[in-house]
Structures are given as C-alpha cells and as structure tokens.
Amino acid sequence: MADIAHKTDEQLIVEKHIANLHNGFAHWPRAEEAPPALGDSRWTQDLILATWLMAETGKPPENGLEYKIGASGGGFDVLDFNIPTEDKWLPADTEIDLSIPLNRRDDGAQLNINIPMYGGGMSYGSISEHVMQARARAAQHLGTFTSTGEGGYPPSLVLYKDHIITQVATGMFGVREETIQYAPIVEFKYAQGAKPGLGGHLLGDKATDVVAAMRESVPWVSLFSPFPFHSVYSVEDHRKHVDWIRTTNPRALVSVKVSTPTDVDMVAVGSYFAGAHIVHLDGSYGGTGAAPEIAKKNIAMPIEFAIPKVHKYLVSENVREEVTLMASGGVRTAYDVAKAIALGADGCVMGTAELIAIGCTRCSNCERGRGCPFGLTTTDPLLQQLMPADWGQQRIVNMYNAYAIQLRELLRKLGLRSIRELRGRRDLLKYVG
Amino acid sequence: MPEHREAQAGYHRYHIPTRPAPDIEKWPSRFKVKVRRTGLAKLLLSEVFHYRGRKDVILSRPCMYGVFSGPVGGFMPREEHCVGCLRCTTEFPEFVRIEHNPERQKLGDSYFTFNYVDQIAYEASSGLVPVRGAGYRGKFGGEGWDGMWTDMSEIVRPTRDGIHGRETISTVVDIGYTPNFLQFDAAGQPTGSLPHYISIQLPILFEGGDLAREGHVARIYARTAAELDTLAVLPFDQAIGLGEYAHAVVPVVRPQDAPRLSQLGFAPRVVEMHGWDDALYTTITAAFPEAIIALRTGFEDAAALVGYARRGIKVFHLLADYHGRSQDGRFVLDLIREAHTAFVEAGIREEVTLLGSGGMIAAEHMPKAMICGLDAVAVDTPLLVALQARFNGECAGRDASHFSLPSNLNEAWGVQRLKNLAASWRDQLLEILGAMGLREVRRLRGEMGRAMFMKTLEADAFAGLLGYTEAN
Structure with missing residues (x-):
C-alpha cells in the first residue's frame, strides 16, 4: 500500500x-x-x-x-x-552439437554460433528499444546474434555489439562508420520476404522524435527504404558494396539477405562470387513488420521451395562448402528449423517466433494507431513499457532452450551427433501431405 | 516534373482521387466481445480498494481501440471498434472472451468468402492498399489463384528494367485491333488493315452486363468509368440514356436489341455482342461503323475464338461464372491460359484483345490473370461488394445469382467507393509491377516466365522424398 x-x-x-x-x-x-x-x-x-x-x-x-x-x-x-527404429537411436547421454560456422571461407573472422539460429532484422522504430535490448541480451546469453534491421543502432545496444549484426539497406538509416565497425557481421538487405521488391516502409505515425533522430530524418514523416539499391545492378556492383564494408571493417563477415524470386539460385551464387560469407534467403511467408497484404502471399516463392533449389545449385557449382546458407520467412518452430536444414540450409533466422515468445498474438495491428497493444512493435513511450527488456530476454532465451532440447532429441533419434550432419539430408524427410 | 511544368507541356499524370467513403449500411462487427459482468464488477471493486481510489489507474483499460471507452466501459463493449488484438482477453482471461462474429462470416458466399469481402470493403472505403503486420496468415497454397506466385526482380538480374518510382509505371492498356505489321503502297500510303483501338488508363473495366440491372447502379458504373477513363459494360437497356458518359459505356447487345439500336442515342466506342450471331454482327457494324465490336462469350472453346477472330472479331470478353468456373467446371486461370495460347499458336495474339470476367475477386487476381494472358480484367462481383451488396445464397451463375444492394445507395457515394476500389487495386498492381521491374502493365500480358506454380515448385523441391508423388 x-x-x-x-x-x-x-x-x-x-x-x-x-x-x-x-x-x-x-x-x-x-x-x-x-x-x-x-x-x-x-x-x-x-x-x-x-x-x-x-x-x-x-x-x-x-x-x-x-x-x-x-x-x-x-x-x-x-x-x-523419417525417424528410424529405436535401436538406431544414439544413447540418451550423447553429446549433440548444435553449433554452426558462419564463415566457411578462408578470409575474415571464424565465427560460430552455439545454436543454428540467429535473430532477424527488426528496425528501431518498427519495434521498441526494449524489444531490441531483449533480443540483443538473449543473443549474447545464447552465443548467437541478432540484427539491427534498418533503423539505426541505439546506443543502448553498443554493450552487446559483439552479438549484433548491422544491417545496411537502401535507406541507409543508421548506417555510420562506427556502426559498421562495431559489427562482427554486416548484412546487406537487398530484399525481404514479406514484401519482396517493395523496399522498407516505416509509417509516419511511428517516426517519433527519437526514431526520426536515430534515422537522421524529421519526425512524423513516413520513411521509405526504396527497392532496389540503385548502385547495384550486377554481381560486380555488389562486389563494390562488399569492398566498401571490408574497407571500413576488415574483420566483418558479409551477409546478403535476398528474397526468393524464380532465379534465387543464381542470385545466391552471384552473391557468393561477390564475396558474401552468408547468403540469407528470406521466403515470402514471414515478416514481422507491416507489409501490403498483396505482397505477403503473392510475390516470390515460399522458403521451403527456395532452400533446396539454392542448396542444389551451390553444390553443382562446387561452392556449397564455402558459403553459409541461412533461411527465414515462415520458420516457426524447432522442427521447421530442422526441416529447413534437412532441405539444405545451414541454419535459420528467426523473427516472429521471438516476438510471440514475448507476447505477440499475431493480431497484425502492428501499424495501427499507436502501434502494438502489447508494447512490441511500437514506439509509444507508454506502450513500450509493457514489455520490460529483462523479462523479454529471459523469454527469448527460454524459447531457444526449448528449441535446443527438441533439436538434440531429434538428432539423437536420427543418429546424428551434430546439426551440421543434418544439412541436405533429404533422405531423412518424408512427405505427409 | 513539377506540376506546373507538366501542365505547360500538356502532360497530365494519371491519378485517381481517393476520399474516405465509409459504409452506409452497418455490417456486423468482425468480433464479438463477451464480458462477464460479475467478473468485471469484482475487478473494479478490488481495484478501487487496491489503488486507493486512484481513478486513472482503476479506469486504465486494456483496449487501445475504444471497445471499453463507452459511457459504461466494459459493461457495454463497443464491438465495432474491436480489431481482435486479444489484449483484453490476455489480461482478463477469467471474464473477457473475444470471438469471430459468425454473422460477419456469413457475408459473401463459398467462393467470395468474408475475408475477400473484408478486403474489398476496406479498399472501397479507404482507397488504400491493405497493409498489415506480422506476416502472412493464410493457407500455404491451394487450387486456382492460391497456387500461383508472381516473380520479383532481385539484385543481380541482368535483364532487369530498373525502376525508379512507382509513379512512372504505366497502367494504360489498349482495347481493339493492332495488325502484326503495316503495309504501304508505292506512294508510302498504308494499305490493308490499320490499327483500330482505344487506350484506357486501367486494365480494369467495370462489368455490369449481367449485374447492373438497376438504373442507378448502371449510372454509378458509367460515371465512375468515365471519370477514371476506363469502360463500363452495361446491358443495352441500361446504357440507353447514359449519353453523357458515351466514351465510357459499352452496351451489351443481344439479338432482341437489334431493332432498337438507334434508341441508344450515342455512338459508343466499343459494343459487346452477346454471343456470335452473323446477322447481329452485320446490324451492329452498320449501326455503329466506328465502334470496336467485342464478342461476349464463354471461355469454353478456344479454337472457336480463333475462328471468330478470322471473321472480324478482335476483342473478346470471356466470361466464367462468378466462382471462376466454365460450364464444364474448369477454373478461369486455366481457361485464360488456353485462350491466350490458342491465339499465340494461331500467330494472331498481338492482333486481338482478351478481356475476362468471373472469379477475379481480389487485387492480386488481376496481375495473375494478365500473366496468364488477359489484356485486362472486367471486374464483376467485387463492384457490388464495394457497394455493400449482400449475397443471397450462393452466387455462381451469371443469370441465377441475386444480390441485395443497400436501400440508401446513392450515386455520389457509389462513385467514390468504386474509385477507391480502382485506386487501391491499381496501387497494388503497381506494387507487383515494381517488384518485377516492369515499367508498363502491357508487358505483363502472357509473361508466363513471371509466374511460379505450386505444383511445379513443390515437385522441384520435394521430388524424391519418401511419400511424395507427382499426384500430391
């Protein structure tokens, strides 16, 4: 009282x-x-x-x-x-390794993550700073990464910079020399699955004073990150982008985030030859921010179809062992992660699942009025307090712990000692449609 | 180009003026909000005590959208404001329950489901592109339109057009005849057949040939089409008296209308002949020598369509039923591809215009239909839904379907609703074209390389998996 x-x-x-x-x-x-x-x-x-x-x-x-x-x-x-009979399972106390390498090339830092997942880009402004902090702290705790998205790099995140990917997209919001230099990984966002080919869009209502300052813009004006990069029309142009990042931060790995058009396999190979360490495929059914409904369902292919297409092509080009293939866009569960890997990915990038862990009901009203009623995808000063960063961090860590338990148990039953052994093992999958 | 310079140059950038046009008939709310009053009363009492009468704290409600902001708060929730965020039921699971409203779900029919109705209602009332958060919520794929995705142009595609702004994408389409090539005599004068077509600003026509049976609906269609620089297809009887919109009205002429053609009172740019009829064709040609004559017919027989083209018809308005089915049950997506392919194989696809109606009820169906081979879509039932028509039972057959329009339907509101719908669909088309890197919608026609079909993708991805067969 x-x-x-x-x-x-x-x-x-x-x-x-x-x-x-x-x-x-x-x-x-x-x-x-x-x-x-x-x-x-x-x-x-x-x-x-x-x-x-x-x-x-x-x-x-x-x-x-x-x-x-x-x-x-x-x-x-x-x-x-297709789980084998019990006599083929590994003993219950078998050590199962869930780590994957993010750099399969000879150059750059040799980074591994402890679980085959990291957090996808969600920009400051589209989500609250509390959510960003929760994700960053969770990534640090888990030994993985999270991505800034394209909205700037709030100073409160610098503490966790060794676990934060700096995203560079066409709006260049928040892209500064220091934010490139902080980053162990720099991610070029060429397209995103929820709105492929449409670019990014922060609605004016969310561009508060603080958000606008972070993006070096003016408040209450819609901010577009237009598709595409007008400096990139070829693999060679992309190579220049990579060189630019490597000049600013020679240690950084380069990730290329692309959507899933019909020629996604060639896009992936092109990205590899331009110097990417990570090719990140973002399928059409994911997305955490606001997107035109017409784009979500109708443009570009679902990730389940893109992964094997790209994996097979990388294999046929003899470069599969030199690039890390990450998949996102509709990956919802630990079992989805495992299926994506069996189809040919090295790991997955997670977005919506993290938001659901911290209270999202998927009501889809992210962009309406003051933003998310649960305080997640909002910049409203009062609403964002509904999701305290420490509570959110623990929820995300817990979710990934539960995923790790499931993945280890699945691998044990499949007779595999490492998640890396699962990659491309289509023979372990069955179709139940 | 700045606006004044555009005006000086005689150039006018096409733009559809949108304005909010809220519903005139109250439809059932999307959600039912059920609050157990005893639970709420107990909560309030306990909070009065706990928070020592701090009114703002006690009355701080979980809803941001005003459901509990009426005079008596949660005791009489304002369901029409509910967006289904579920924060209230999350905070108070013991006595608040949110349900989908079954009455809302009865809007539409088994094909034009309430989700489509909701979407059209939003588009027609706001003129905006529907935008929502949190990703895609529907089924993975499916039959028909749901089993098709459109392509986009990624970073390293050498053939990309490049796109520097959606405002520069053209949505103009041509309706009529264009010869494959021109011929000239020794004096340099063209000989043989010459192009005979009109251009409209949208690949969207208003199909009222079977639906605009009431005069005020026909007038709404005609006026909107005129203001948008497109066409409204109307029954002959309804077209009479719409001379002020002559350039936008396409009368549908049946054999029984032949003796009365002079009653129309104006010379239409396009006339639709309802089914092939030699005598009627001659009569229409004589009555309207400058008009483009379109054949209004079913999709069923693609070979016959090529035959009609050889007899002089260069515009085809192909009709499936309102659920997108032909008489033999095939879906409109396949029917369009068949018709398009038949003309391609006959070597005359560039000479004819294919319009289609039936089963194209959402913005995304338009670019998909064009990729399959249509030049433009003549939209039918979505126009009625935009005008808040209710379906009376299943509405599939063109002659047997019945819709009820609001009793207070008025022309100004109706025109704005249709303009808003057209603007929203056009903007969504621009999103699709922009993603592909196309600068004009005419290039979309028959671009099958821009389509991805679920059957093919699934076979590529899953072939060889235990349990997978092509039959899946």
Whole structure:
C-alpha cells in the first residue's frame, strides 16, 4: 500500500497491465480452451500457446499442445522426419552439437554460433528499444546474434555489439562508420520476404522524435527504404558494396539477405562470387513488420521451395562448402528449423517466433494507431513499457532452450551427433501431405 | 516534373482521387466481445480498494481501440471498434472472451468468402492498399489463384528494367485491333488493315452486363468509368440514356436489341455482342461503323475464338461464372491460359484483345490473370461488394445469382467507393509491377516466365522424398 502512494499513476498503470499480461501468458497455455479468436493457418492457436509456454518454462510443452507444425496444408506442414527404429537411436547421454560456422571461407573472422539460429532484422522504430535490448541480451546469453534491421543502432545496444549484426539497406538509416565497425557481421538487405521488391516502409505515425533522430530524418514523416539499391545492378556492383564494408571493417563477415524470386539460385551464387560469407534467403511467408497484404502471399516463392533449389545449385557449382546458407520467412518452430536444414540450409533466422515468445498474438495491428497493444512493435513511450527488456530476454532465451532440447532429441533419434550432419539430408524427410 | 511544368507541356499524370467513403449500411462487427459482468464488477471493486481510489489507474483499460471507452466501459463493449488484438482477453482471461462474429462470416458466399469481402470493403472505403503486420496468415497454397506466385526482380538480374518510382509505371492498356505489321503502297500510303483501338488508363473495366440491372447502379458504373477513363459494360437497356458518359459505356447487345439500336442515342466506342450471331454482327457494324465490336462469350472453346477472330472479331470478353468456373467446371486461370495460347499458336495474339470476367475477386487476381494472358480484367462481383451488396445464397451463375444492394445507395457515394476500389487495386498492381521491374502493365500480358506454380515448385523441391508423388 505504501508503495502505491509513492508511485505515479503512469507507474501504477504500467505495473497493473504488465502483471495482468503475464498472468494471461501463463494462463492460456494451460487452459482447457484456447482463446477462440487466436491463431491462423500458419500460426495456429497451439503453436502460439506452445511458444508462450516454452518461453516461460524453457522446455517443450508436455500438456498436449501441438508445437511442431501448423495447419497451413503445405511446406513445412506437410513434411516430417523419417525417424528410424529405436535401436538406431544414439544413447540418451550423447553429446549433440548444435553449433554452426558462419564463415566457411578462408578470409575474415571464424565465427560460430552455439545454436543454428540467429535473430532477424527488426528496425528501431518498427519495434521498441526494449524489444531490441531483449533480443540483443538473449543473443549474447545464447552465443548467437541478432540484427539491427534498418533503423539505426541505439546506443543502448553498443554493450552487446559483439552479438549484433548491422544491417545496411537502401535507406541507409543508421548506417555510420562506427556502426559498421562495431559489427562482427554486416548484412546487406537487398530484399525481404514479406514484401519482396517493395523496399522498407516505416509509417509516419511511428517516426517519433527519437526514431526520426536515430534515422537522421524529421519526425512524423513516413520513411521509405526504396527497392532496389540503385548502385547495384550486377554481381560486380555488389562486389563494390562488399569492398566498401571490408574497407571500413576488415574483420566483418558479409551477409546478403535476398528474397526468393524464380532465379534465387543464381542470385545466391552471384552473391557468393561477390564475396558474401552468408547468403540469407528470406521466403515470402514471414515478416514481422507491416507489409501490403498483396505482397505477403503473392510475390516470390515460399522458403521451403527456395532452400533446396539454392542448396542444389551451390553444390553443382562446387561452392556449397564455402558459403553459409541461412533461411527465414515462415520458420516457426524447432522442427521447421530442422526441416529447413534437412532441405539444405545451414541454419535459420528467426523473427516472429521471438516476438510471440514475448507476447505477440499475431493480431497484425502492428501499424495501427499507436502501434502494438502489447508494447512490441511500437514506439509509444507508454506502450513500450509493457514489455520490460529483462523479462523479454529471459523469454527469448527460454524459447531457444526449448528449441535446443527438441533439436538434440531429434538428432539423437536420427543418429546424428551434430546439426551440421543434418544439412541436405533429404533422405531423412518424408512427405505427409 | 513539377506540376506546373507538366501542365505547360500538356502532360497530365494519371491519378485517381481517393476520399474516405465509409459504409452506409452497418455490417456486423468482425468480433464479438463477451464480458462477464460479475467478473468485471469484482475487478473494479478490488481495484478501487487496491489503488486507493486512484481513478486513472482503476479506469486504465486494456483496449487501445475504444471497445471499453463507452459511457459504461466494459459493461457495454463497443464491438465495432474491436480489431481482435486479444489484449483484453490476455489480461482478463477469467471474464473477457473475444470471438469471430459468425454473422460477419456469413457475408459473401463459398467462393467470395468474408475475408475477400473484408478486403474489398476496406479498399472501397479507404482507397488504400491493405497493409498489415506480422506476416502472412493464410493457407500455404491451394487450387486456382492460391497456387500461383508472381516473380520479383532481385539484385543481380541482368535483364532487369530498373525502376525508379512507382509513379512512372504505366497502367494504360489498349482495347481493339493492332495488325502484326503495316503495309504501304508505292506512294508510302498504308494499305490493308490499320490499327483500330482505344487506350484506357486501367486494365480494369467495370462489368455490369449481367449485374447492373438497376438504373442507378448502371449510372454509378458509367460515371465512375468515365471519370477514371476506363469502360463500363452495361446491358443495352441500361446504357440507353447514359449519353453523357458515351466514351465510357459499352452496351451489351443481344439479338432482341437489334431493332432498337438507334434508341441508344450515342455512338459508343466499343459494343459487346452477346454471343456470335452473323446477322447481329452485320446490324451492329452498320449501326455503329466506328465502334470496336467485342464478342461476349464463354471461355469454353478456344479454337472457336480463333475462328471468330478470322471473321472480324478482335476483342473478346470471356466470361466464367462468378466462382471462376466454365460450364464444364474448369477454373478461369486455366481457361485464360488456353485462350491466350490458342491465339499465340494461331500467330494472331498481338492482333486481338482478351478481356475476362468471373472469379477475379481480389487485387492480386488481376496481375495473375494478365500473366496468364488477359489484356485486362472486367471486374464483376467485387463492384457490388464495394457497394455493400449482400449475397443471397450462393452466387455462381451469371443469370441465377441475386444480390441485395443497400436501400440508401446513392450515386455520389457509389462513385467514390468504386474509385477507391480502382485506386487501391491499381496501387497494388503497381506494387507487383515494381517488384518485377516492369515499367508498363502491357508487358505483363502472357509473361508466363513471371509466374511460379505450386505444383511445379513443390515437385522441384520435394521430388524424391519418401511419400511424395507427382499426384500430391
């Protein structure tokens, strides 16, 4: 009671709603009936609730929630693993290695990540600084990375710079000499899966004073990151981009994030020959920010089809062992990660799953009014307090811990000691559509 | 170019003026908000005590959209404001429940589902491109349009056009005849057939040939088409008296209309003949010698279409039913490809114009239909949905379907709704074209290399997996 007397109304309001929300995140995964309006074909009620539960406990759900597949009727949802009989499983105490290398070339730093996943780009402005901090701290804890997205590099993230990828996109928001020099990895975003070929767009309502300052723009004006890079029309042009980064930061690995057009295989090979260490394919069904509905479903192919196409082509060009292939765009679960790797990726880049872990209901109202009602994709000063960074960090760490448990168990049953052995093992998959 | 310089140069950049045009008929809300009053009352009492009467804290509600901001808050939720964010039910699982509203889900029919209705309603009321967060929410693929993706142009494609702004992409299409080549006599004068076509600003026509049976609807279609510089296809009886929009009205002429052609009162630029009829063709040609004559017919027989082209028809308005099916049950996507291919194989595709209607009910269906071979889409049922028409049962057959329009439908509102819809669809088309690096929509026609089909992609990706067969 004494506490209440000394707190401002705003403090009490924030505390009240945080307590209620946390209560709800714990309640619903254990309830007999799920919220009727929750979920969709891709992220079903069960997947969302299971992610909440994993984010709370750090373990896979044991209460019957379906945490492996969704109900989209295609792609990852019609694939399963062909698990051998039990006598072929590895012993339960077998050490299973989930680390993957991000640099398979001879040049640059030899970076490994402890889990075959890192966080995808979500820009300052499209998400709150608290969310960025939570993701960065989680990446540090897990021994992996997260990406700034294209919205600048808030000073509060510098503490975690060894685990942060600096993204460079056409708007060049927040791209400065020091943000390139901080970065162990620099990511060129040529396109993104949710809106391939359309560029980035921060709606004016989200360009607050702070966000605009970070992007060196003026407040309350929509900020476009137009497609494409007008300095890049060839592999040679792209090579110049890579050289520019290497001049500024010789240590940095270069990642190239591209969408999935019909010639995605050639794009990937071109990116490799231009000097990329990481080719990051972003399929059409993902995305965390606002995007035109027409783009999400209709432009470019889903990641499930792009991965084997690119993997096979890299193999045929004899360069597969020199490049790391990361996949994103509709990768929702640990099992999706494993399927992507079996189809030919080295690892996956995660976005939506992290947001769901910290309370996203996928209501899709990210861009409406003040932004996300759960304080995630918003720059509203009051709303963003609903997701404290330390709470968010732990939720993300827990989710990945639960993923790691699932991946190790799956690999053990498949008789594999390392996630690297799973790459391209299509023979371990079966079609169940 | 600055606006005043454009004006000086006699150039006018095409633009559709949009303006909010909210619903005139109240439709059921998207969500039902159920609050157990006893639970809410208990909460309020406990918070009054806990927060020592700090009113702003107690009354701080979980909804940002105003559902609980009425005079009595959660005791009478304002469901029409609910966007389904679920924050309230997350905060108060014990007594707040959000459900999809089954009444809303009854809008439309089994093909034109309520999701499409919602989308059209948004487009027609706002004129904007629907934008939402958090990625794609639907099924992976499916039959028909859902099993097709469009391409985009990535960084290192040497053939890319380059695109420096969506505003420079042209959406003009030509309706009529263009010969494969021109011939000239010794004096340099053209001989043989000459181009005979008109250009319209949008690959979107308004198809009211079967639907605009009421005069005020026909007038809304005609006026909007005129203001947008496109065409409205209307029944002959409804076209009479619309002379003020003569350049935009395409009368559909049936054999029984032949004796009355002079009643039309104006010379249309395009006339649609309802089914092939030698005598009717002669009559129309005589009555409107300058007009382009289009044949309004089914998709069924692609070979017959080529035959009609040889007999003089150069514009075909091909109709599937409102669910996109031909009489023999095939889907419009395949039918368009068949018709297009038949003309390509006959070597006369460049000479004819293919318009299509039926089953194209969302903005994305337009570029997909054009990739499959249409020059332009004559939009049918989405226009009625934009005008807030309700479906009376299943509406598939062109003659057997019944829609109810709002009783207070008025012309100014209707025109703005259709303009908004056209603007939204055009902007979405520009997004698709921009992603491909195309500068004009005419290049999209028949660009099958810009299409990706689920069957093919899945076979490429999954062939050889245990359990996978091509039949999947």
